[in-house]
Amino acid sequence: MLLELAIGDAYGAGFEYADEMIPENTLTHYVQHPRHQIRPGCYTDDTQMSLAIAETLVSEEPWTTLAVANRFVTAFKRDPREGYAHKFYDFLLQIEDGPDFLAKINVRSDKSGAAMRAAPIGVLATPEAVMEATTLQAAITHNTPDGINAACAAALMAHYFIYNLGSKLNLGEFIETYIPGYQWSQPWEGPVKTTGWICVKAALTAIARNHSLSGLLQDCIAFTGDVDTVAAIALAAASCSxxxxxxxxxxxxxxxxxxxxxxxxxxxxxxxxxxLKATQHPS
Known part of the structure; x- marks a missing residue:
């Protein structure tokens, strides 16, 4: 899961809001973004924050806002990298630790940051456990209905495939049973904005109509817009299908x-x- 997430993120980083690069979407190499300094083959915040989530899970420490915030800070401080939104990047440079993060963060975003990092939580045993843990981590930075719901949907995508709960064509309907109001089973068309639920819906659309990771990755990029996030969400889930x-x-x-x-x-x-799947599998 994490390897595919990182590849989707790193590959998509060269195409994010760069429509002129679409002819290079051949999967033969990572491309240099025309305006960003991220080197080809390097991942961005999507992967780094997903690693922080995964590290918290495998540590088996109590799943608390402070534990997750500490991991976010640690992951960034040990390996500062571009790819974060400029304001959030500057924020991470200035804060010292998890308590400082929680005291100063603006939590009212509805963008995709909480969704892009949610896939590892899909390993938990039940949809209810996935949603509870995802809601906690999402609320740290994206404490809005759209921010939280998008994150829960992304985590449930991974959970659905990890536990083989049905066909990929029924994935959208599965998510609708837990998170109504977004028409997850209806295809997304057009460029992808940074809004979290749009990124997730585009990822669902690409999964439904592709039968290979290579085709899926190219399709995610073809949407244009915030494609590294779409690819990270889609490949993390689809790698388990x-x-x-x-x-x-x-x-x-x-x-x-x-x-x-x-x-x-x-x-x-x-x-x-x-x-963790072996110990988390529902009875």
């Missing part, structure tokens, strides 16, 4: 960044995260 061929190009795997918290670290953490 038995209906989707796991065929990401080897070149994208090989050239994903591999510094201290790069590919090898992500693979190791991924294994620890997915091992």
């Amino acid at each position: 038995p209906e989707i061929t796991q065929d990401l190009p080897q070149t994208l795997i090989d050239t994903l960044e591999n510094q201290t918290y790069g590919k090898d670290y992500i693979i190791e953490l991924d294994q620890k995260l997915m091992s």
